Amino acid sequence: MKQRAFFVLVCVLSLFLLFSGPLSAKEIKTLSQFPMSGPVGSLPEFGWGFIDGMNWVNNEGGGVNGKKIKWFLEDFRYDPTVEVATFNKYCAEHTPDEFLMATGYITGGLKPLIDKVNKEEKIPWLDGSYSTEIFGDDGGPSKYPYYYSLGATYGAQLKILLKWIKENDKGKGNPKVALVYSPTAWGRDGIPEAKAYAKKKGIDIVAEIEYPYSATSATSECMEIRKAKAQYVIYHGYSGASGCTAIFFKTAKQVLKDVQLTGTHYTTGRMPILVCQDAYDGYVGVATRPFVDAVPRAKTPMDNPMVKMAHEFAKKNRSSEYQKGIQEKDAIKDMFLYMEGLTYALMLQKVLTDADKAGDLSREGVKKALDKMVWDFNGMFGGKKFSYKSHTIPMLQIFKAKVNMVDVEGKKVPTGAVVPITDWINVDEVKW
Amino acid sequence: MLSIENLRVVYHDVISVLNGISLTLNEKEILIIIGANGAGKTTLLRSVAGMIDFYDGSIIDGDIKMNGASIKGLDATDIMKRFGLTYVIEDRPVFWYLTIEENLGAASFSRWDKQVKADIEGIYSLFPVLEKLRHRKAGYASGGEQQMLAIGMALMTRPKILLLDEPSLGLAPLITEELFSTIEGLNQSGITIVLVEQNAHAALDIGTRGYVMETGRIVLDGSSRELLENEDVREFYLGSGKRERKSYKDAKRYKRRKRWL
Amino acid sequence: MVDFTQALGAGTLVGLVYALLGLSIVIIYRASEAFNFAIGEFLVIGSFLFYIFFFDLRIPLLVALPLGLLAAGLVGALVERFAIKPLLGRSPLSMTIITLGLGFFLRGCVQLIFGSHSYSFFLELPDITQEFGDLLFLSDPIWAGILSLSTFGLILFLLFRTRWGLAIRATSENQAKAMAFGIDARFILLIVWAISSACIAVAGIMISNFGALSSMSSIVGLRAIPVVLIGGMDSIVGALVGGIIVGVCESLAGAYIEPMGLVGFKEVAPYLLLLIVLLIRPYGLFGQIRIERV
């Protein structure tokens, strides 16, 4: 009898161990990859913002309805192959019921993963890419059901600019626009859509110039634009911080005096104020995020809750990096990058929480939550809500750069910001 | 004034070229060094001039002394400045792409005195042909002119000791003769000379003493007269041995049998 | 015609900067037959040194420029001493390979010290923009042309009118011969690297002034490759002509060929031209005719 009781006990215990073990140990795992170092540039701010964000999410932020996210952060060094390899490694090492979401940053990493993510793993993938090819009309949810972008495509950005030009042009006849873009995948992205849209709207594309990153001079480009009598330039596909951008703006300031310079997301922000200085004054550009970092930083308008949150987080968690001068090592050079890292963290929390609430904390559940999501993103878009049905956060705003040169101890330094000149625009709702 | 003691030199740490050379150089003499191709004569001069490391060689044993003090390991420019030792490297060491006048100027780079201009004129009076060609690129001058220029350049360094490495190489006999009498003249003006030559006869004629080198060793030494009269020297270097060989083949066999040492 | 003159003029101005880059390659090549592939990093480092003097320490331009160039020269000398000198007498190929590795190493150093973001660069030189009718030549490129040409002239003067120049030319022809005649070939080589490095810095400062300065500016250094290959690796005149050719070629391609729909042609145009030149003259337009041994 005793023996039998013992046997039952052992059975019950082992059954309990067998089932309760994995049950209680089931974790919520995510993988995020950012270009934090590498040959192209070191942008540790992404990682910092993300780390601070995730730490907040798991503690004060309440996690996923109380459960903590086991998040992994990897630096892919601006190398798509690394991004792909790291993702593959995580897929092999973690089970699909735990590893629920991945985030990436560039189009170059998305392309080789199309089948792996959308057909094999079926894991929701959030990306920083604005690729029109993947998220635009020819791609999108029907083709790549598990890809989600955190911002409107370049095609949408260019079209919004063209629309703004058409609506604000005071001259007679069709407005004349020159397209200047980088000979890179992201520079060329969206250009065909923009050209087609210009045709439809009655805008003349009078010049189309590929201006390389390695340029030493923009004189012939600017002269060509002048000769073509363009009234607007759309400058697309460059980092606002790069030397060629400075060359272009400095030259354009002198050669293209009456031409309105405009541009896309990555040339709309803090770095061109610092690098191009007063040559950047008057520039009009679209961006997918609110302006977060004026020059000097203390002058940044804090009425946007997301901007405010980013600054508070940075001040609290990275006070020395936050206060350091732009040219010092390990400074937060551009709060946009920090806020972007934070944005990823909040997005992970939001969607995992939604899925959990719906009782389906799985990859499919996360996908459903994303597709159903209607959110104001902590008030990031002036209180406006967006839905994720296009798999991009479809929000854009148009800004105008205001740069003043002021004397500081006998040295002229730029101050300024880009200020919104339109309300937030939901490109999914625009009547093109 | 210069003495070399048991000098051993290797190239690239493995190719042993000088295997224990000892010799002395007396002030104001013309010392002749003869030896077959590859015997190590040039290597010896490079070592003395402090240039051996430049050719990836190193002194692994022995010493080189100037007036009793070791100069081993000194820089070429140091040796030149401190002891007035100038090494005219083999194969017409002139700068082909510089004019003759520029060549003379380049050779006076180590000097900072005001005499340079006057000295150049002095060289021109020693070798009038150089003056005529002064603005010509040295590469376009004839072999004899280049060799004269080389000696002129060496003189621009105001040498006390002159190391000449096969200056007669490729020159016509008449020009060689002229060259050697110039060398004799320089010696008479007080310059000590080390003359490495294949042209043993002409060299020994103007020399004071001589050494014979073979495969990195000194195999014979003596006054010029003694060497000129030595059977083996006559046979191997002067080409006029007593014994008549019937054929070249015979001569070779004989040579192989009768090795130095 | 106006377009042509415009393209020609603008191309020549930038070309003069390229010529200076070419010159700095040529003098090193002549001295040691090595190609300095670290030129881009030299350019960035030289510009940053000037940046420190002029923008950070706010020393007046006329003092900061010589100081910056001196510092750049010093870096060139240091690099020669620690990376190149140990290879003296070895094959030029090994030196060339060392410069490649050196490039990576220096790039790392620059990124570590200066990061990889852009530094604003405004020299604020007096405005000498020239405008005649439809022709427009901007102030900064004109200044760049003037300064590059003056530097070029200064180097020519140094090489052909001074005793140091003579020693450099002698050493460049043959280090062993030079050494035998009392020229300290090793020191001369050091000087050559210093001069080359200072020249690269001038070019770097001029180009940074067009836009901004960052560690990425190093790609500009690669322009020197078509310049010297077209002009001839060992020719100083070739560097000047090659520089102008590359500058004009880029600018003509930008003005005439790209608008025809061949976007991006500007980048490849110099290399196409290079190919043609090399087919006709394998040693470049001004590659020296070797004096054969008499």
Ligand SMILES: Nc1ncnc2c1ncn2[C@@H]1O[C@H](COP(=O)(O)OP(=O)(O)O)[C@@H](O)[C@H]1O
């Ligand atoms: N730089 C060098 N590296 C390696 N071997 C060398 C070098 N220079 C000379 N040798 C070798 O050393 C030997 C002696 O050469 P060298 O001194 O030039 O003789 P010589 O001048 O008597 O003809 C030869 O076998 C030659 O091949």
Ligand SMILES: [Mg+2]
């Ligand atoms: Mg020899």
